[in-house]
Amino acid sequence: MIGLLYPTRDCGEDDFLACARKLDPDLTVDFAYVPWGENIGRVDDLDPAEKHEAVRELGAPERLAAAARFGTTPDVVSWACSSCSFTRGLAGARDQASVLSERLGVPARSTSLAYLTALAHLGTKRVALASVYHHDTTASFVDFLAEAGIWTVHSVSADAPSDRALSTWGRRRITELANAADHEDAEAVLIPETALHTTPLLEDLETALGKPVLTATAVTLWDALHALGAPPVRRGLGKLFSR
Template sequence: MTRIGLLYPTRDCGEDDFLALARKLDPDLTVDFAYVPWGEKIGRVDDLDPAGKHEAVRELGAPDRLSAAARFSTPPDVVSWACSSCSFTRGLEGALEQARVLEERLSVPARSTSLAYLSALAHLGAGRVALASVYHRDTTADFADFLAKAGVDTVHSVSADAPSDRALATWDRRRIAELAAAADHAEAEALLIPETALHTTPLLEDLETGLGKPVLTATAVTLWDALRALGTPPIRQGLGKLFTR
């Protein structure tokens, strides 16, 4: 039995979507969660202005904070920091540092959602992307910069500027699909939806069919990359191109 440990930012948001995808990939796959506490001065994320949210997610992704929170009831085989913005807002070097600290702390392979996007794009051979971002435009620009450092070009993006991950957990199929359609671009080789609170597992195949290109959601790339780090990238039909090649 393979056990994936996920560090997660806000309890009761998108964990059920991770578990739904894990069941589709392998009924024996176990996913455990550990939660990284927000800073004591944060209060309600919904109440913060864009600059305040940016600082809050940077603080949440501090390597020492991740290391202290990485406590699982059973030792995982691999661990991932399952938060998009909290890994890419520290830049590529910051994301690599997060993974390094977690690997030293747990003595297992360590990844993050942002690093998973880079692995998935390399696997698909996609170098030009469109971003269906739920973030403020400044945070979307941070993700585009993160991708650019790895040689990935963002040809188009939209920014929904959602108030919080807890709000995003309530988005329905229609709203997610509309965001994806608005972000699509003819020159993009893949569409990225970077947010682990969104419930995207039921939409993976339909989104790709509608847009005619790979659609990489945060939940999907996180689990795919964690299994790839163990040498067993999953192959499954009905979950999009990432899981079929």
């Protein structure tokens, strides 16, 4: 069983479940939710600096550890939130995983760490970034990737108001964002947001862009299984799952 810590209830869980079914109909995914800070209010109402601080607060290791309560102890756990795992930098992401692993006694990962593992698996060093965030938060992810030796050759920032809003994005908006981010020097396009519903688009996006497209949902599940020593190989989910 994969245990996913998730930031906002009823956003992208169904996309995780859809991806899991494609990987293995018997694969079980369970969710636990990390509460936002008591003084946050509506995320949509925060200005960019306040949002940035809110996601940093949400990713505090002690907050994650307190929320990591599953009905059955999972075989692996992942903090399934992009921004809340990269805004603390590479050391911060590793600290989150370490605290979760100690809390549950199982391998622990995060979406941001999953990106690094997936890029290493593909042998990719140059990426384009299709970011839904404000440009300041996008810059944090660029810095996070750079710490791991990944060069961002081009990025776009959609500055979406919240993950709740992003959960309503359809095929057209996601495709437009990926197309705008792509660059001839990029070996892959990254779409780092676990509220987006990207599983039905993976193969079409890769066909259109002619390169791997790594979405947050896909890399999170792939990396969780990779941590257990069983990276899945499945057709129809893009290059990451084909080798």
